[in-house]
Amino acid sequence: MATLLVLYLIFGSGMIWGYTKSKKDPRKPIPKLMSIICAVAVVMVAILSPLINAGPDRVAIEDQYRNSRLQKLAADLASQVTGPGKVLVIHSYDVNNERSNQHLQRSLAYLQKGFAGKANIEKLINPAPPSKNPDEMEMMEEVTGEQLQAVLESNADCDVVVFLSSLPYGREQLKAMEIFHMPPKEADKGYVEDSYPEFDEAKLPVVGLSVSSSVRELKSFIKMGRIDSAISWNPSKDFTQVTNPPASEDLNEWFDQRYLLINASNVDALDGQHGNLFVEPKPPKKK
Structure with a gap:
């Protein structure tokens, strides 16, 4: 201008x-x-x-960044699945809104491409109620740990769960989900309440998170393998800049300019390289 x-x-x-x-x-x-x-x-x-007056196509640039992270996440999850896996995608997109639904459909296409035939997206669920006005992209209600646990229980036949939305923030919310359940030690059994007495870690699905703010307090669960793959912003990069995207079509270059792929094999190394990658979870508030 x-x-x-x-x-x-x-x-x-x-x-x-x-x-x-x-x-x-x-x-x-x-x-x-x-x-x-x-x-x-x-x-x-x-x-x-x-x-x-033409400037960079910010929408196309952001879409390419999203493409890079979702394909990277799906490829890492696919390497941990034996046989053709069934994928449940939990999202926060408003499917009643045309623009929001278009974003969702592109995200699903990128994920499916990243799975490369090793897993197939079969179920989509948004635990939050749909918007009342399809012409506006409304803020979705915050989803609780109890709601997410109900979704996981009703879709226990899925081998892979991908969260395109953030998890509830705070350990108290996460405790309501079986994938974050910490069984009591032998010495404590009978003295502390066990939310999932028949807990079997072998039956938990492969779990992936796409740029969730809650990743910052999930180091211990990533290290344990409860969260199998997670995408995080790279704190060493200025990911707000879209005016100088990679010139290459190589999605790895796009990914590396903004994100980190975190799993059990590299979580300690990445934590050492980036001092502010994780935070200690806040203790529950006293009643």
Whole structure:
């Protein structure tokens, strides 16, 4: 926009100057010629303004970043699945809103491509109630640990669970989900309440998180393998910049410019490299 204003100012001033001078002395050809040239230039600037004012396609750039992280996440999850896995995707997109649903469908396509035939997306669930106005992208209600646990229990036939939305923040909320259950020690059995007395870790699904804010307090669960793969912002990168994306089509370059793939094999190393990657979970508030 600033470039256009400068061009209009320059050529407009030249046109006015030439016209004024030629009116005072019609015998001088230069002012008249200047006026004509500047008038033509103003018209050309108006015609070419979409190209002059064109900036980076931020929507396309952000979509490519999303493509890179979802394919990377799915590929890592696929390496941990034996046989063709059934995938449950838990999301927060409003499917009643056209634009939101388009975002969801693209995300699913990127995930499916990353699974490379080793797992198939079979179920989609948004635990939050749908919006009342399909013409607006409303803020979705916060989902509780109890709601997510109910979703997991009713879809126990799925081998892989991908969270496209953030998990509830705080250990008290996470405790309501079996994948975060910590069985009591032998010495404590009978003295402490066991939320899942028939807990069998071998039956837990492969779990992946896509850029969830709650990743920061999940180091211990990633290390244990309860969270098999998680995508996090790379705190060493300026991921807010979209004006200088990678020139290459290589999705690995796009991914590395913004994100980190975290799993049990690298969580300690990444924590050592990035001092603010994880935080200690806050203790529950005293009642």
